[in-house]
Amino acid sequence: MGVDLREFVKPVAVEIDPRTLIKKVVAIDAYNALYQFLATIRQPNGEPFTAPDGRITSHLIGLFYRTINLVEMGIKPVYVFDGKPPELKVKTLEKRRMIREEAKRKRLSAMKRGNVEEAVKYAKQGAILTRELKEMAIKLLDLMALPRVQAPSEGEAQAAYMAKKGDAYASVSQDYDSLLFGTPRLIRNLSVTHKRKLPGKNERVEVPPELIELQKLLKYRRITHEQLIDIAILLGTDYNEKPIKGIGPKRAIELIRMYGSADRVPGVPERFKEIYPEVKRLFLEPEVTDDYKLDRDRQPDIEGIVKYLVDELGFNEKRVRKALERYMKGREKRKQQTIDDFLGGLI
DNA sequence: CTAGCGAA
DNA sequence: TTCGCTAGC
Numbered sequence: 001m002g003v004d005l006r007e008f009v010k011p012v013a014v015e016i017d018p019r020t021l022i023k024k025v026v027a028i029d030a031y032n033a034l035y036q037f038l039a040t041i042r043q044p045n046g047e048p049f050t051a052p053d054g055r056i057t058s059h060l061i062g063l064f065y066r067t068i069n070l071v072e073m074g075i076k077p078v079y080v081f082d083g084k085p086p087e088l089k090v091k092t093l094e095k096r097r098m099i100r101e102e103a104k105r106k107r108l109s110a111m112k113r114g115n116v117e118e119a120v121k122y123a124k125q126g127a128i129l130t131r132e133l134k135e136m137a138i139k140l141l142d143l144m145a146l147p148r149v150q151a152p153s154e155g156e157a158q159a160a161y162m163a164k165k166g167d168a169y170a171s172v173s174q175d176y177d178s179l180l181f182g183t184p185r186l187i188r189n190l191s192v193t194h195k196r197k198l199p200g201k202n203e204r205v206e207v208p209p210e211l212i213e214l215q216k217l218l219k220y221r222r223i224t225h226e227q228l229i230d231i232a233i234l235l236g237t238d239y240n241e242k243p244i245k246g247i248g249p250k251r252a253i254e255l256i257r258m259y260g261s262a263d264r265v266p267g268v269p270e271r272f273k274e275i276y277p278e279v280k281r282l283f284l285e286p287e288v289t290d291d292y293k294l295d296r297d298r299q300p301d302i303e304g305i306v307k308y309l310v311d312e313l314g315f316n317e318k319r320v321r322k323a324l325e326r327y328m329k330g331r332e333k334r335k336q337q338t339i340d341d342f343l344g345g346l347i
Numbered sequence: 348c349t350a351g352c353g354a355a
Numbered sequence: 356t357t358c359g360c361t362a363g364c
Binding site for chain 1: 361364
């Protein structure tokens with residue numbers, strides 16, 4: 001979820017051709033990606049896809065085919081997984097659970113009325129990414145020999161850190177929080193074909209990948225990174241509720257310019273002033289780690305993947321093998337590129 | 348979300 | 356080739 005900075009960021013967001021990411025490492029917010037797959041890859045009745053034993057597979061369908069497309073194109077994905085959420089986020093997580101329960105009630109009621117479309121809508125809202133689903137994704141990534149990073153706390157913070165260090169070119173997430181964590185580049189809507197279903201409607205629209213550069217945003221808005229965080233805090237983040245009603249991005253900038261920081265804005269509740277320093281610290285100095293390696297040396301376990309996806313989870317073998325062929329070709333091509341670059345460097 | 352297929 | 360639709364598990 002996170003902060004809604006869409007309007008704030010829009011003027012500097014630029015559409016990019018995914019080919020501009022060739023040979024670049026992109027740090028993908030795994031939670032965000034898996035959640036997205038889980039919510040969108042559904043059967044016509046709104047139910048997720050499942051293995052014969054009942055385990056959900058929608059997230060793996062997305063992960064498998066999307067990742068292979070990226071690799072085939074020459075992009076180097078690394079998935080970053082969440083660790084332990086900060087204390088202040090626990091309330092947000094509880095609120096999300098309430099929303100899911102509410103969605104479940106609405107789905108059942110829509111079903112009783114025979115309103116399939118509405119039932120499907122609420123089924124998607126009720127999507128929940130369990131530990132088991134996450135473990136399945138990790139198992140698949142390891143079999144595919146794709147690098148992954150376990151963040152100590154927030155995955156987006158870890159991805160931003162890796163991008164800041166230069167280990168990744170950009171963070172990939174639908175959420176804007178990465179910018180608050182200081183990622184120099186945020187990529188949204190990363191996919192190879194850009195067709196996406198419009199929520200509610202049955203039409204599809206082109207949603208091309210877009211790049212948001214932090215420095216460009218700060219320059220355009222004539223603010224500092226710290227002020228950006230304060231603006232987000234006024235709008236409400238995963239760690240704090242919106243302190244004052246009726247404040248959008250426009251007013252938030254003015255208020256931060258006028259008063260310097262969010263806790264000094266007149267009218268904010270005492271409770272807000274109390275948690276403010278900690279909220280700000282969570283964005284400025286999030287818990288991250290250097291304990292990761294993005295090695296490219298491991299080889300994918302093709303038969304292991306087939307055993308897992310086909311024998312255990314019921315994927316279609318022909319499809320899986322065809323995709324794996326594309327995957328291996330993509331990896332080979334990339335290896336050759338790397339060798340070429342190396343030789344080029346010697347000349 | 349993506350692949351694949353038949354229609355335009 | 357591109358478009359539109361369906362199936363995927």
